[in-house]
Amino acid sequence: MAIKEYDPRDVSVIVDGHIVTGLGDGTFVQVEKSEENYETYVGAQGEITRARNANPLGQITVTLQNTSPTNAIFNRLAKSKGTFAARVVDRNTGKLTAGGSECWFEKPADREWGEETSEIEWTIIVGDYDITEG
Numbered sequence: 343m344a345i346k347e348y349d350p351r352d353v354s355v356i357v358d359g360h361i362v363t364g365l366g367d368g369t370f371v372q373v374e375k376s377e378e379n380y381e382t383y384v385g386a387q388g389e390i391t392r393a394r395n396a397n398p399l400g401q402i403t404v405t406l407q408n409t410s411p412t413n414a415i416f417n418r419l420a421k422s423k424g425t426f427a428a429r430v431v432d433r434n435t436g437k438l439t440a441g442g443s444e445c446w447f448e449k450p451a452d453r454e455w456g457e458e459t460s461e462i463e464w465t466i467i468v469g470d471y472d473i474t475e476g
Contacts, residue, residue, distance in 0.1 A: 380393065425469070
């Protein structure tokens with residue numbers, strides 16, 4: 343039995359050509375497709391129909407330390423009218439990648455200040471979401 347090893351340093355988040363730095367503690371990045379690939383319908387007598395969902399949207403949620411220099415880059419992108427590429431690359435699993443080339447922020451991240459340092463959560467909308475392995 344081979345022992346597997348995971349190293350969070352082998353997970354990269356690349357947004358608009360910038361490698362994201364200052365990631366938060368714990369779960370620092372999450373990817374997800376916005377809707378199911380298929381909608382399933384079962385009739386009164388058990389007939390099953392499935393309809394392909396054409397919605398290509400997904401999202402990448404990135405948690406940054408409030409001192410991360412990437413916050414300024416994300417804030418600039420959130421104010422821009424254009425789109426950008428965003429991708430998560432996990433070299434732990436044989437190069438899993440998730441993201442797309444048509445991405446945007448719906449709004450700047452919420453911020454908070456207090457006695458201790460905090461984290462900032464940014465949500466990137468991915469217009470052409472794709473996830474691949476290998």
